Amino acid sequence: MTDVPADALMAPRRSLRQRLSDPALLLLPAFAFLAFIYVQPLIDLMMTSVEGEPWYADLARVFSTPLYFDSLIRTMQIALTVALLCALFGYPAALLIQRTRGVTQMLVATAIILPYFIAILIRTYAWMVLLGRNGPINKVAVWLGIFDEPLGLLFNRGAVLLGMTAVLLPIMVLSIYSSLTRVDPALKRAAMANGAGPLAAFWRVLLPLTLPGVGAGFLLVFVQALGFFITPTLLGGPGDMMFAMHITQQADSVTGEGFLQALAVVLLVITLVTVAVAGRLLGFEFIWGGTRAAPAPKPAKAVDRTPRRGLSATVADTVGWPLLRMVSGLQARWGAWTVRLMGGFIVAMLVIPIVVVMIISFSKASYLTFPPPAYSLRWYEKFFSDSNWMDAFWNSLGIACLSAGISVSLGATAAMGIVRSKIKYKSTVMLLLVSPMIVPPVVLGLSLYSLFLKFELVGTYLGLAAAHSIGGIPIVVVIVAAALQGVDRQLEQGAAVHGASPLTVFRTVTLPAIAPGLGAAVFFAFLHSFDELVLTLFLSSPRMKTLPLMLWGDINYQLNPVLAVVSTLEVLLVVGGIILARPVLTRRAGGH
Amino acid sequence: MIVNLAERPGASDPAAVPGAGPQPQTGIGSGISIRDAVKRYGSFAAADHISLDIQPGEFVTLLGPSGSGKTTLLNLLAGFQQLNAGEILVDGKAIHNVPVHKRGFGMVFQSYALFPNMTVAQNVAFPMRMAGLDRATSDRRVHETLEMMRLTDHAQKMPSEMSGGQQQRVAIARSIVMRPRVVLMDEPLSALDRRLRESIQIEIREIHRTIGSTFLFVTHDQSEALTMSDRIAVMDAGKIIQVDTPDEIYRRPRNRFVASFIGESNLVEAEILRREGGALTLRTRTGHQFRAESRDEVTGRNVTVLVRPERLRLHETAMPGSIPAKVRSALFLGEVLRIEVELDSGEVMLVRCPDRAGQVLPDPGSEVHVSWGAEDGWVLA
Ligand SMILES: Nc1ncnc2c1ncn2[C@@H]1O[C@H](COP(=O)(O)OP(=O)(O)O)[C@@H](O)[C@H]1O
Ligand SMILES: [Mg+2]
Numbered sequence: 001m002t003d004v005p006a007d008a009l010m011a012p013r014r015s016l017r018q019r020l021s022d023p024a025l026l027l028l029p030a031f032a033f034l035a036f037i038y039v040q041p042l043i044d045l046m047m048t049s050v051e052g053e054p055w056y057a058d059l060a061r062v063f064s065t066p067l068y069f070d071s072l073i074r075t076m077q078i079a080l081t082v083a084l085l086c087a088l089f090g091y092p093a094a095l096l097i098q099r100t101r102g103v104t105q106m107l108v109a110t111a112i113i114l115p116y117f118i119a120i121l122i123r124t125y126a127w128m129v130l131l132g133r134n135g136p137i138n139k140v141a142v143w144l145g146i147f148d149e150p151l152g153l154l155f156n157r158g159a160v161l162l163g164m165t166a167v168l169l170p171i172m173v174l175s176i177y178s179s180l181t182r183v184d185p186a187l188k189r190a191a192m193a194n195g196a197g198p199l200a201a202f203w204r205v206l207l208p209l210t211l212p213g214v215g216a217g218f219l220l221v222f223v224q225a226l227g228f229f230i231t232p233t234l235l236g237g238p239g240d241m242m243f244a245m246h247i248t249q250q251a252d253s254v255t256g257e258g259f260l261q262a263l264a265v266v267l268l269v270i271t272l273v274t275v276a277v278a279g280r281l282l283g284f285e286f287i288w289g290g291t292r293a294a295p296a297p298k299p300a301k302a303v304d305r306t307p308r309r310g311l312s313a314t315v316a317d318t319v320g321w322p323l324l325r326m327v328s329g330l331q332a333r334w335g336a337w338t339v340r341l342m343g344g345f346i347v348a349m350l351v352i353p354i355v356v357v358m359i360i361s362f363s364k365a366s367y368l369t370f371p372p373p374a375y376s377l378r379w380y381e382k383f384f385s386d387s388n389w390m391d392a393f394w395n396s397l398g399i400a401c402l403s404a405g406i407s408v409s410l411g412a413t414a415a416m417g418i419v420r421s422k423i424k425y426k427s428t429v430m431l432l433l434v435s436p437m438i439v440p441p442v443v444l445g446l447s448l449y450s451l452f453l454k455f456e457l458v459g460t461y462l463g464l465a466a467a468h469s470i471g472g473i474p475i476v477v478v479i480v481a482a483a484l485q486g487v488d489r490q491l492e493q494g495a496a497v498h499g500a501s502p503l504t505v506f507r508t509v510t511l512p513a514i515a516p517g518l519g520a521a522v523f524f525a526f527l528h529s530f531d532e533l534v535l536t537l538f539l540s541s542p543r544m545k546t547l548p549l550m551l552w553g554d555i556n557y558q559l560n561p562v563l564a565v566v567s568t569l570e571v572l573l574v575v576g577g578i579i580l581a582r583p584v585l586t587r588r589a590g591g592h
Numbered sequence: 593m594i595v596n597l598a599e600r601p602g603a604s605d606p607a608a609v610p611g612a613g614p615q616p617q618t619g620i621g622s623g624i625s626i627r628d629a630v631k632r633y634g635s636f637a638a639a640d641h642i643s644l645d646i647q648p649g650e651f652v653t654l655l656g657p658s659g660s661g662k663t664t665l666l667n668l669l670a671g672f673q674q675l676n677a678g679e680i681l682v683d684g685k686a687i688h689n690v691p692v693h694k695r696g697f698g699m700v701f702q703s704y705a706l707f708p709n710m711t712v713a714q715n716v717a718f719p720m721r722m723a724g725l726d727r728a729t730s731d732r733r734v735h736e737t738l739e740m741m742r743l744t745d746h747a748q749k750m751p752s753e754m755s756g757g758q759q760q761r762v763a764i765a766r767s768i769v770m771r772p773r774v775v776l777m778d779e780p781l782s783a784l785d786r787r788l789r790e791s792i793q794i795e796i797r798e799i800h801r802t803i804g805s806t807f808l809f810v811t812h813d814q815s816e817a818l819t820m821s822d823r824i825a826v827m828d829a830g831k832i833i834q835v836d837t838p839d840e841i842y843r844r845p846r847n848r849f850v851a852s853f854i855g856e857s858n859l860v861e862a863e864i865l866r867r868e869g870g871a872l873t874l875r876t877r878t879g880h881q882f883r884a885e886s887r888d889e890v891t892g893r894n895v896t897v898l899v900r901p902e903r904l905r906l907h908e909t910a911m912p913g914s915i916p917a918k919v920r921s922a923l924f925l926g927e928v929l930r931i932e933v934e935l936d937s938g939e940v941m942l943v944r945c946p947d948r949a950g951q952v953l954p955d956p957g958s959e960v961h962v963s964w965g966a967e968d969g970w971v972l973a
Contacts, residue, residue: 190705192692193670193776194766195722200693204718208709 021502026417030410030433030473038436038470041447042268048450049261058262068246068263075243076270078160078232079225083172085165086221087214089346090172096343097173098180099336110578111347115354116170117524117574119531121548122567124231125555126353127163128154129360131235132559134369136356155237163235164225166349171224172217173346178289179213180206198335216286219278226271227440229534234555243267244442248537264443275438284427288434288478354571361564368559379561389550389562395461396530396547402465403472403529408522410469411476418477419484430481434474444470445538452539459541467539468529475528476521483517484510523577531570621649621806622773624669628678631664638664640830641678648683651800651807652835655817656827657853662810665827666778669808671695682774693722698767698775698805702782704759706751712762713738713747719770737769740799757788764796768803775800777809781816793820814854818842826850842900844887847972851898858904858941860897860969872971878937880915884969896972901944903968906931906954907961914963917941922953929953933962 052058062068097109115123129135131153138150153159183206191201229244236242244267250260278286356370361379363372383389411433418429436444448467449458457463487510495505533548540549547566554563624646631639638661646652654662667673669680671692679686687695698719706715713734720730738744741761751759760780767775777796781789797820800807811817817824818838825835826849834846845851848859862874865881870888874897875881884897907914917933920940924930924947931943931954941962945951954960 184703184705186701186703186705187707189670189672189692190699190701190763190766191707191718192672193695193697193699194719195693195696195770196718197691197693197722200722205707205709209707 022421023417024421024423026413027421027423027429028417030414030417030477033406033410033466034433034436034470034473037448037451037466038444041451042439042443044450045261045268045443045447046265048258049265052258052262058258059266061259062262062266068243071241071243071246072266072270074241075226078157078164078240078242079222079228081161082164082168082225083218083222085161086169086172087218089165089342089349090169090176090217091214092339092342093169093173093346094176094180095339096347097177099339108343108347111351112170112173114571114574114578115166115350116174117527117578118354118567118571119533119548120167120230121531121533121551121555122357122570123167123353124163124234125551125559125563125567126357127159127166128234128555128559129357129368129370129564130353131159131162132368134367136370139370154235157236157240159235160232160240163231164228166353167231168221168224169346169350171220172214175217175220175286175289176210176213179210179216183209202335212282215278216282216289219274219282219286223271223274223278223438226274227267227442229440229442230552244440247442247446260446264446267440268443271438271440279431284431287431287438288474354567357564358568358571360561361568363561363564365561368561368564379565383562383565386562388545389547389566392545392547392550395545399461399465399468399546400526400530402461403468404522404526406465406469407472407476407525407528408518411473411521411525412480412518414473415477415480415484419481430477433477436470437474441471441534445535448535449538458539459544464536464539464544464546465529467535468532469525470535471532472525472528475524479517479521479524480514483514486517487513519580523580527574527577530573620771620773620804622683623648624774624806624808625681625684626665626669626678627681629665629668629675629680630677631661631668631673632676637830639668642830642832643678644825644832644835646806646808649804649806651797651809651820651822653809653811653817653821653824654827655811655814655824655854658812660827661830662812662827663778664830666776666808666810669774670697670699670776696770696772698770698772700760700763700767700775700777700780702779704751704756704763704783706759706762706766708751711748711750712743712754715751715762716766716769718766723770733769737765740802741765741795757784757792760784760792761795764792764799768799768805771803772805774806774808777807779810779812782811782813789816796820818854826853828853844970845898845972846887848896851970851972856901856942856944858899858901859972860899860939860941862895862897864893864895871966874969874971876915876937878915878935880913882913882964882969883966884971885967886971887973890971890973898970898972899941899964899968901930901942902928902946903964904941904943904945905963906933906943906945907963910961911963914961917960917962919954919956919958919960921956924953933960935962 049058050056062072093112097105097112100108130137132138133150133152135153137153138147141147142150187205187209188201191205192198196204227244228242229248232240232242233245243263247260247263247267250263275284275287360368360370360372362375362377363369364374364376364378365372414433418426418433423429444467452458452463452467455463457466491513492505492509495509496502500508531548532546533552536546536549537552540546545553551563551566554560624644626642626644626646629639629642630637640661642661642665644652654665656662664673668675671687671690675688679688681687682695706712707718710718716734716737717730720733725733734747735744738747741764743758743761743765746754746758746762751762754762760783764777764780767777780796781792784792793816796807796809809817809820818841821838823835823837824841826833826841828849834841834850836844841850842855845854851857851859860876862876862882862884864872865875866873870885871883872886872890873881873883874895886895910916915935917935920932920934922929922931926947928944928946929951931945932940933943934940943962
């Protein structure tokens with residue numbers, strides 16, 4: 001074949017170059033990484049769960065054993081209750097952020113959002129302190145004469161619900177708040193000018209318009225609560241076992257291969273089905289807090305004269321409206337005061353535990369009591385001089401840095417690929433990238449365990465950092481993709497027209513524009529790894545302790561003020577990071 | 593004192609609801625009296641001692657540049673903001689204790705502010721649901737009002753399925769469905785393109801005539817104000833500068849600000865030589881004498897004289913009282929020629945002359961002579 005036309009030779013070469021410069025290729029590293037460490041282990045997990053004879057034997061055992069089946073029902077009940085409580089308390093809190101101004105607004109917003117970035121383990125610990133026999137709640141109640149003597153407020157269903165609600169509330173508040181900010185403020189004025197009192201304006205206009213935000217928050221909370229492990233373990237009693245806790249327990253007392261996996265698969269499938277149904281209703285963007293593109297207008301039927309009325313509208317009309325008219329005689333100020341009181345209560349619920357723990361860290365007492373009888377730095381000295389704690393601290397620091405590095409290099413390139421390429425099914429790709437956010441960590445941990453055994457990664461820096469990056473990548477992708485979308489394409493085109501090469505354009509225009517976003521991504525990926533406990537429980541070795549592991553061990557063994565020291569240091573770390581990241585956060589909050 | 597504005601004469605009386613035809617309805621509009629109203633944001637006065645009296649059924653426009661306090665004044669009236677000082681009376685009663693939703697005004701917003709979760713019909717029915725009217729009355733009035741706005745075919749659409757102009761017509765329908773005594777409109781047309789704007793301007797005027805409510809309309813567009821209003825209140829920096837009919841505002845502006853904000857203007861610095869009542873004889877800095885009219889209150893020797901570009905005449909040769917000038921630029925705009933000339937003093941004047949047969953555009957640099965009649969100059973206070 002010598003007489004091939006010249007242009008036929010040229011054509012494939014050009015298209016190869018074009019193909020190599022396609023931004024979609026930037027997705028490959030993250031995909032390869034996630035395929036190896038995330039998708040494949042999950043598939044293995046599922047395969048193992050159906051290896052019994054017949055294939056569904058293990059799955060059937062989950063449902064036929066009352067212990068597990070009851071626990072499953074209980075888990076759903078708890079998750080549902082927590083989601084409801086979060087919606088109930090989250091709405092006034094979100095309204096409070098929206099209605100306050102200036103410094104007050106900043107303080108309220110920080111008080112609600114800050115806890116979101118503090119490790120669940122630490123926030124749960126704070127509630128243990130608060131509810132403990134020597135804790136402030138018992139002290140105050142006895143002092144007021146409500147209790148005769150300190151009561152055991154811990155280790156019951158109420159404590160679990162309270163703790164989980166407090167831990168998950170920020171997610172709900174953020175979700176509702178972002179939908180509140182998307183409501184045109186003129187709508188409320190229009191409602192009022194058209195004769196609606198504050199209550200009617202809320203019921204008829206604000207609530208219906210923010211219902212998607214409530215729904216998204218509700219599902220996020222529900223899904224997270226389904227896989228919750230830390231809080232119910234620490235705050236619950238024997239009767240409050242949640243499903244995820246069985247998986248770790250079984251993992252300890254190695255049972256038959258397959259059954260453990262079946263437990264995990266059941267939890268995973270329930271989670272995924274919930275998300276799938278929710279995604280159909282709300283759009284899958286709810287997972288990463290994005291907004292759905294405006295729905296295509298429905299074809300208008302001019303002849304159809306019957307008003308469209310959904311079920312919710314009917315309920316609102318027949319039940320809610322008459323109720324509202326009954327209370328409409330109340331002063332308008334009542335509404336404002338309800339928001340202030342409830343919102344203020346929520347803020348207190350979120351802030352007080354952290355403040356109490358910070359105060360206790362300076363205690364002189366050798367046991368947990370509040371208020372401390374005297375103050376000292378002895379627990380700080382103990383923390384910094386104890387080689388176990390310090391080793392754990394350096395381990396956590398090293399792993400978190402490595403993990404942040406992996407997450408940001410893979411996540412940022414993937415974000416670039418997703419924003420800048422013209423691939424189809426962008427939202428499917430995005431969904432895949434952020435899906436680790438919704439997989440229960442217990443399931444992930446279990447699935448990774450056999451992979452880590454096979455490649456001898458258990459208890460290694462690299463292994464733990466890589467495992468933590470499974471959750472770090474989604475964080476980075478979401479933040480960097482948002483930052484990239486904010487970059488003015490015309491600036492880049494302008495630079496290119498004036499002779500800048502693609503790399504120069506990236507360096508001089510794109511990178512500076514997304515630098516704050518990248519910074520925030522690094523910080524949150526770092527924090528994610530630094531705080532990670534559940535995967536680490538599965539994947540570390542006795543010789544390899546991280547800070548959360550040490551905390552976990554100590555909390556289960558004895559509550560001492562060293563834990564308060566670690567908590568205080570973590571709070572300082574988060575506050576410092578947020579102050580640095582604030583420009584980005586405020587831009588993201590205001591810009592969408 | 594709490595005044596219950598929800599009990600509106602005529603509003604709850606079905607006989608007062610006009611049909612689709614333009615039957616003039618008078619008597620439902622309220623008189624509004626704003627007295628020395630002050631609204632401060634910190635130390636900054638967004639409404640600075642504003643007084644304004646509006647007759648029942650009048651169409652008054654607040655006109656002013658952005659940031660002059662128009663929205664503030666409208667919001668004070670609607671009740672979204674509270675006065676720091678002064679008072680607002682509606683039909684002689686102070687309204688500062690009446691909450692927004694009990695004031696019973698109609699209101700149209702620049703952003704339409706249609707409830708996106710409701711159909712057009714539900715949006716229009718909203719005020720009546722809030723007032724607790726029965727379903728039958730509500731349905732009938734929605735139907736009538738939609739018919740009046742020619743929106744009947746869109747009744748079951750969602751707002752997002754409609755164009756901007758249609759959405760704003762729905763918002764207007766919603767604001768008038770209760771036949772309120774006062775309708776407030778805050779730049780309702782500024783988001784629309786010019787043709788649509790002009791057609792809705794006419795529609796709003798017609799609604800005003802039909803229902804007879806008092807209309808307070810806000811705009812920063814001077815031509816909109818001129819075509820729509822019974823009277824215009826020109827605002828600047830939180831103050832009302834002048835309240836007058838459109839022709840008075842245009843022909844006899846009170847000061848430089850009003851003169852230059854409305855229409856194009858030539859401002860000539862001159863010195864008063866003689867005064868005979870409202871007629872003055874003046875002299876320009878280059879020594880040319882001319883005559884102009886003034887309000888009696890004009891004092892001082894040195895004044896500014898307004899001459900509208902269409903009142904100027906251009907001549908090829910010198911005429912009695914004309915001033916020599918040089919053409920700087922000449923543009924053909926269709927119905928008029930727009931010519932800029934420079935006087936010997938260096939002052940630049942704008943001339944607009946209607947397009948006539950045989951007229952040629954003068955070349956830049958050519959010598960011309962400018963003149964105006966005694967009644968064409970207006971001395972600004
Ligand atoms: N809520 C507010 N806080 C502080 N300043 C305000 C507020 N609302 C309006 N202003 C200021 O008051 C002035 C008048 O505003 P506005 O009434 O909206 O003007 P207009 O509608 O004529 O454009 C502006 O300078 C604006 O910045
Ligand atoms: Mg305005």
